[in-house]
Every structure is written in C-alpha cells, then in structure tokens.
Amino acid sequence: MKKTPTTDWLPADNLILETEALRAVKSETNAIVIAGPGAGKTELLAQRACFLLETNSCIFPKKILAISFKKDAAKNLQERVEKRCGKELSQRFRSMTYDAFAKSLVDRFFLAIPELYRPNSLYDIADDNDIRKAYNLAGFVKPSDWRNNEINKNLRSDIARYSLPFPHDTDLPTERAWQILLKGELTPTARLTFSMITRLASYLIRTNPLIKRSLQLTYSHIFLDEFQDTTEPQYELINICFHKSKSTLTAVGDLKQRIMVWAGAKKDIFSVFAKDFATINYSLSMNHRSAPKLIKLQKAFFSRFDETPIDIKTSEKWDDDDGEAFYHIFESDVQEANTIAEIIERYISKGTHNPEDICVLIKQSIPRYGEKLISALDKLNIKARNEGEYQDLLKEELVVLWINTLSISIKKNASAWKYCCDVLAKMRIIDPDSIHINELQSELKDHLNNIAYNIENIRYKQDVRDILDLIVDFYSISAIQTVFTQYARSNYIEQLKEVMTSHLWNKYLQTSNDFDKTLYDLLGKDTVPIMTIHKSKGLEYKTVIFIGLEDSAFFDFTRNPEENTAAFFVALSRAKETIHFTFSKQRDGIQNRRNINDLYAALNESGIVKEIDHTPSESK
Numbered sequence: 001m002k003k004t005p006t007t008d009w010l011p012a013d014n015l016i017l018e019t020e021a022l023r024a025v026k027s028e029t030n031a032i033v034i035a036g037p038g039a040g041k042t043e044l045l046a047q048r049a050c051f052l053l054e055t056n057s058c059i060f061p062k063k064i065l066a067i068s069f070k071k072d073a074a075k076n077l078q079e080r081v082e083k084r085c086g087k088e089l090s091q092r093f094r095s096m097t098y099d100a101f102a103k104s105l106v107d108r109f110f111l112a113i114p115e116l117y118r119p120n121s122l123y124d125i126a127d128d129n130d131i132r133k134a135y136n137l138a139g140f141v142k143p144s145d146w147r148n149n150e151i152n153k154n155l156r157s158d159i160a161r162y163s164l165p166f167p168h169d170t171d172l173p174t175e176r177a178w179q180i181l182l183k184g185e186l187t188p189t190a191r192l193t194f195s196m197i198t199r200l201a202s203y204l205i206r207t208n209p210l211i212k213r214s215l216q217l218t219y220s221h222i223f224l225d226e227f228q229d230t231t232e233p234q235y236e237l238i239n240i241c242f243h244k245s246k247s248t249l250t251a252v253g254d255l256k257q258r259i260m261v262w263a264g265a266k267k268d269i270f271s272v273f274a275k276d277f278a279t280i281n282y283s284l285s286m287n288h289r290s291a292p293k294l295i296k297l298q299k300a301f302f303s304r305f306d307e308t309p310i311d312i313k314t315s316e317k318w319d320d321d322d323g324e325a326f327y328h329i330f331e332s333d334v335q336e337a338n339t340i341a342e343i344i345e346r347y348i349s350k351g352t353h354n355p356e357d358i359c360v361l362i363k364q365s366i367p368r369y370g371e372k373l374i375s376a377l378d379k380l381n382i383k384a385r386n387e388g389e390y391q392d393l394l395k396e397e398l399v400v401l402w403i404n405t406l407s408i409s410i411k412k413n414a415s416a417w418k419y420c421c422d423v424l425a426k427m428r429i430i431d432p433d434s435i436h437i438n439e440l441q442s443e444l445k446d447h448l449n450n451i452a453y454n455i456e457n458i459r460y461k462q463d464v465r466d467i468l469d470l471i472v473d474f475y476s477i478s479a480i481q482t483v484f485t486q487y488a489r490s491n492y493i494e495q496l497k498e499v500m501t502s503h504l505w506n507k508y509l510q511t512s513n514d515f516d517k518t519l520y521d522l523l524g525k526d527t528v529p530i531m532t533i534h535k536s537k538g539l540e541y542k543t544v545i546f547i548g549l550e551d552s553a554f555f556d557f558t559r560n561p562e563e564n565t566a567a568f569f570v571a572l573s574r575a576k577e578t579i580h581f582t583f584s585k586q587r588d589g590i591q592n593r594r595n596i597n598d599l600y601a602a603l604n605e606s607g608i609v610k611e612i613d614h615t616p617s618e619s620k
C-alpha cells in the first residue's frame with residue numbers, strides 16, 4: 001500500500017485550509033473544532049479522513065468511524081471521502097448516523113444483550129403513539145390525555161432519559177413502559193425508539209468488555225459532526241465506547257446552530273467532552289459559503305449568542321458588495337404566495353437559477369406556510385415540494401438500489417449501471433475486476449429485461465409493489481441484509497417498500513404513466529425544495545426564501561429566545577448569495593412581529609436588508 005509521508009501530505013482537490021483547520025486535520029489528540037456556518041467543518045472531516053488514510057496515520061487495517069445526525073449528512077461525508085481518496089482507501093471510512101451506529105450494535109450483538117433487556121423479537125421503531133399506549137397500559141396516562149402535545153413530549157423525553165439497567169425506583173412508570181415496549185406487550189413485535197436503542201447499545205457495551213475492546217481495536221479515529229446537538233443518550237454511548245481508549249476523537253460543531261435542545265441536546269456538551277477526553281480546541285474563522293453582505297447580516301446576530309465573537313473572513317471569490325437581503329411585507333398570505341412565486345419564476349426564466357438552487361424555508365408547519373406557495377408555483381408550471389418527506393428516504397441504501405435498478409431497466413445510465421454492478425459483486429462476493437463479473441452482468445441484464453417488461457405493464461398500485469419485490473428477490477434479501485447491515489433486524493424493508501410504492505404510484509399517475517419522469521420527479525429534479533429549518537441543517541443554496549417571519553411562527557420566542565434565534569440563524573446562514581424574508585399581515589388571522597422584535601432589530605443593525613412593502617397603498 002502506497003503511503004504519503006505526513007510532511008508531504010497536501011489537502012485533496014487543492015483546497016486551501018486555514019492554519020487552524022490544517023492543524024485540526026493533522027491533530028494527534030482528541031480535539032474540538034468550533035466554527036461558524038460555512039467554515040468548512042464537514043470539509044475538514046473529509047480532509048482529515050484523507051490525511052489519516054493516505055498517510056496511514058490510521059494504521060491499516062484500522063478504520064475511521066464518522067457519526068452524524070442526518071442520513072444525508074452521513075452519506076455526503078462518505079461520498080466526499082470516496083471522491084477525495086478513492087474507493088480502496090475509503091473502504092476504511094465508515095460514515096453513519098448516531099441512530100444507525102446504535103442500531104448496528106444492538107442488531108449485531110443481539111444475543112449478547114442480557115435476556116431481561118433483549119427485545120422479544122425483530123423490533124419496529126416506536127412512534128409517539130406507541131409510547132403513549134405503553135404508559136397507558138402501565139396505568140399512567142389516560143387516553144383523554146393522548147392529544148396533549150406537552151404530555152407526548154414529556155413521555156418521549158422520560159423514555160430517553162432512562163438509562164439501563166433497571167430498576168430506577170424513582171421512575172417506575174417509565175421502567176414499566178420500557179418493559180412493555182421491549183417485550184412487545186402492545187403489538188406482536190417489540191417497539192423501540194432510537195433513544196431506547198441507544199441506551200440498549202450503551203448497556204450492551206458496558207456489560208460486554210470484549211465487544212467494547214473489539215470496537216476500540218477496529219476504530220482508531222472517531223469523528224463527531226454537529227456536536228452541539230448531541231443528546232445525553234448519544235453522549236453516554238460515545239463515552240462508554242471510547243472513554244480512556246486509544247481511539248482519537250474529533251468533534252466539530254457550532255453553538256450558534258444549536259437548535260435541538262427541545263429534543264434533548266445536552267447544553268454543556270462541549271465542556272463535558274473537553275473534560276472527559278482532554279481535548280485540544282481549535283477555532284475557525286473563515287466562511288467559505290456566503291457573500292460578504294450576508295456575512296454582515298450573520299454578524300449582526302453574533303451578540304445574541306453566549307459565545308466570544310470572532311472576526312469572520314470571507315472567501316476571495318466574492319466582491320465586497322456581493323450578497324443581497326430583502327424583507328417583504330404582504331397584505332395576506334395569498335398575495336405573499338403569488339409574489340414569491342413570481343420572484344422564483346423570474347430567477348428561473350433569467351437563467352441565473354435552476355429550481356434546485358432556491359430553497360424555501362419555514363420555521364415549522366409546511367401546510368400552513370408553504371401550501372399556497374406550492375399552488376401558486378404550480379400555476380406557473382414550477383414544481384415545488386416538501387423536501388423533508390424525501391430527504392431521508394432518498395438516502396436509504398435500499399431506496400438507492402431500487403432507483404438505480406429501475407432507472408437502468410428503462411434506459412442507459414452509466415453511473416447507475418456501475419452502482420448496481422458494484423453492489424451485486426459485493427453481494428455475490430466477487431471481485432469487480434475478475435472475469436466472473438461478465439456472468440454477473442449478464443445475469444443483471446436478464447433481470448433488467450424482466451423488470452422493464454413489468455414496468456410496461458403497470459396497471460395497479462400492486463404492480464409497483466411487485467416490481468420492488470422482484471428487485472429485492474433478485475439481489476436476495478439475505479444479501480441485502482449482509483451488505484446493508486441496517487436492514488438486518490426489524491421489518492424496516494417492508495416499511496420502506498410501502499413508502500416507495502406509494503411515492504412511485506402517485507408520481508406515475510401524475511406523470512401520465514411515464515416511468516422515466518416518475519423517477520426524475522421522485523429524485524426532486526427541477527423542483528424547488530421547501531423544508532423546515534431543521535431539515536436544512538448542513539445544506540446550502542444560492543437563494544433562500546424564508547416564509548413567515550412572524551410571532552406565531554416563533555411562538556415560544558419569549559420563553560426560549562436563544563434556541564429560536566439559533567433557528568433563524570441556521571436559516572439565514574444557508575444562503576450563498578441572496579436571502580428573502582416575508583411577513584404577512586394576514587395568515588389565518590392577524591400576524592404580529594412584537595415578540596420576535598429582536599430578530600428584526602438584528603436585521604436592521606446589519607444595515608443591508610432592503611424593505612419592500614407590497615401592501616396596497618390604501619391599507620398601509
């Protein structure tokens with residue numbers, strides 16, 4: 001294996017890293033990298049992976065484990081590393097979500113879980129309904145309370161707070177609910193939330209020193225992305241797995257983007273981690289993403305956070321006066337939808353933007369803030385959709401396999417063909433460069449003909465389901481479960497099949513039975529993404545349009561100003577060149593901007609936001 005001396009190593013793709021970033025990339029100790037939006041935190045992790053693998057600082061055959069929150073973030077990082085340092089080296093880089101990491105431990109070492117805590121069967125993922133029912137069966141929640149959101153939230157966090165083993169005399173209801181969910185007393189199968197799976201994984205590692213040892217021997221380096229959002233159960237797992245080990249941990253994050261405290265993010269995570277793992281801290285000062293004027297806008301928010309502000313530098317690719325921000329005032333959400341749709345149409349028809357370059361962001365409810373805009377865009381023949389519904393689905397390995405296989409069944413597509421051949425070779429344990437690959441390819445071609453025939457004969461929704469089954473049968477369910485270990489336990493494959501069947505069938509009808517267009521639409525091509533701020537984390541767009549800068553969108557601003565300000569900060573920091581904010585005087589009643597006055601104060605302080613009042617002059 002070729003090895004680059006550490007002194008000769010240069011960042012991949014000729015990227016220039018600021019001094020602190022380069023130090024963090026080459027760090028030999030546990031480290032925290034704190035940096036604002038667009039500073040290149042994700043890029044830094046990709047470069048560090050290249051450094052460790054290319055210089056063999058991650059000594060062969062040891063591996064790197066990268067843990068993110070969202071499936072798309074984990075997948076993007078995996079792809080970035082593969083692109084930067086090639087297929088062979090990147091085989092020693094494993095990027096997954098916290099949920100997938102915990103679940104893979106529970107699934108792989110299922111029988112090592114002590115009997116009392118072992119799920120009774122293949123388990124499903126529990127939702128709020130399951131949790132309520134479990135507490136109810138345990139005698140602690142009345143069905144009449146079921147519709148109370150606050151109760152739901154508390155039950156979910158009680159379940160998450162409960163660390164194993166039993167018993168905790170102080171919380172018998174939760175202990176009983178745990179047992180009900182674990183042993184499938186509600187349904188034939190056990191139902192677990194991801195926080196329960198994470199607690200189970202921690203308990204498994206705590207009670208099995210050999211598994212812990214093998215984990216530490218496998219992974220010499222651990223990356224933790226978006227560290228500011230780490231919850232207590234997640235930190236417990238990381239700590240149990242790697243505390244006092246020889247593995248080196250690198251955590252990257254930004255306190256200004258901490259928007260998951262409501263979901264249990266640990267507020268003192270950086271200081272606790274720094275103490276437990278004796279970290280060296282690095283701080284980055286570049287923003288590679290946003291134009292200078294938008295950086296000015298972001299800076300106006302810095303004083304709102306409990307963090308020492310640093311002087312952010314912009315990329316040299318911009319001119320000083322690049323970047324624009326607009327604040328629109330509308331009479332009603334109908335006027336808002338029509339005007340914003342026209343603005344989007346102008347961007348697209350001028351040729352400066354593809355639909356995917358524009359992102360519509362909403363604080364919470366897409367039906368309330370986005371539906372009218374979707375209809376107004378539809379009238380202009382512009383597709384827009386709630387991207388959050390597709391984001392995770394489209395990153396599922398099995399979904400990627402389905403889509404690629406379907407796509408090469410109907411027309412040539414070199415990258416999809418290569419993907420399917422590579423996966424098939426892996427499943428059949430055949431070297432892609434050996435002569436046996438020809439047999440495998442002709443087997444795949446026969447199968448594709450069969451699928452193409454079935455696609456041509458789709459009449460009912462069931463036909464779509466059958467095609468997905470056909471594909472699973474061809475690769476074989478056991479091979480899928482071996483290569484994509486996340487499907488090893490639980491009936492997740494069945495759930496995915498149902499969701500995919502519905503999406504494909506609906507789009508097939510919408511596209512007048514054109515299966516090629518069906519796939520194109522499913523992938524969100526030529527479509528304006530609409531999503532909540534939480535779904536936009538880590539993403540970036542040429543233009544961002546934030547709908548509804550109003551009190552009711554930030555309904556708990558007064559109680560929780562910091563997290564709400566952080567949410568707004570995440571939204572505005574997704575934009576590369578332009579951002580629009582809207583305020584509508586009428587949206588299901590009169591809207592105000594009194595409680596969120598501080599957000600407006602910051603926009604004003606920046607001195608760059610242009611106000612456009614669209615209300616008819618008689619009602620101003």
Ligand SMILES: Nc1ncnc2c1ncn2[C@@H]1O[C@H](COP(=O)(O)OP(=O)(O)OP(=O)(O)O)[C@@H](O)[C@H]1O
Nearest residue numbers: 015016017036037038039040041042043288289538
């Ligand atoms: N050293 C660099 N030189 C040039 N461009 C870079 C560099 N590092 C990152 N970028 C680019 O800047 C943008 C932001 O990078 P990245 O997504 O890694 O930032 P981040 O710190 O993770 O952002 P956020 O926290 O806002 O999600 C991306 O388009 C990335 O390709």
